[in-house]
Amino acid sequence: QKEVEQDPGPLSVPEGAIVSLNCTYSNSAFQYFMWYRQYSRKGPELLMYTYSSGNKEDGRFTAQVDKSSKYISLFIRDSQPSDSATYLCAMSAEHNQGGKLIFGQGTELSVKP
C-alpha cells in the first residue's frame, strides 16, 4: 500500500463547477499537507499549505485536513479553464523544510468552457 493515495482521474467538469480533489494517507506522523498544481510539461508549483487539521482558504481554493480520518481535500470554486492541470497532494512528517515530501499520484483536471 502506498503511503499516499490519490485518484488519478482524469476529472472533467464544466466551467463554473465546484471541484473536489482528495487524498488519503496511512502515516499518522504526517503533519504538513500541501497541494501542488502542475501544468503540462512544467514543474509542480505550490498552491496551498496547511498544518495539522483544519481548513485554509485562498481565493477560490479551500484546503481541508481531517487527521482523524487521514483524509485531505482541495476544493476549487467557480472553476475556470485555466485551472486545467494535474493536482498533486503532498505531505510530510518533518517540522522543518529540510524534510522530504511524499506525493500522491496526481489528479488530472480538465475544465471545459
Added chain:
Amino acid sequence: DAGVIQSPRHEVTEMGQEVTLRCKPISGHNSLFWYRQTMMRGLELLIYFNNNVPIDDSGMPEDRFSAKMPNASFSTLKIQPSEPRDSAVYFCASSSNRGNYGYTFGSGTRLTVV
C-alpha cells in the same frame, strides 16, 4: 530570482550510455531534492541533500544512479549505464528552512533512453 534551473530540458540517449542531469537551486536554499516522475508511479523522491550533505538516498533505484552536490549552487544526477526503463521526467527542487513551507521545482529534464 531565476528559480531552480535544470539542464538539459530534453535528453535522448542510447541504452548503455552515461547520462548526467544538472541542477542549480535557488540561492539561499539549503535543501535540494531529486524526483522522478512517470505516468505509472507518479513523483518519486530519489535523494535529498541538506546543506550539501546527502540525507536520504533510499529512493535511488539502483547502483546505476548516483547524485552529488559539490557546493550549495550545483547538483548532478548521473545514470550509468542508462536503460530504457529510466525514461522519465527528472525534477530537481529546492527549499529553505525559513519562510514559507514548500519546495520550488525546476522545469524538469525529460529523459528518453532508446
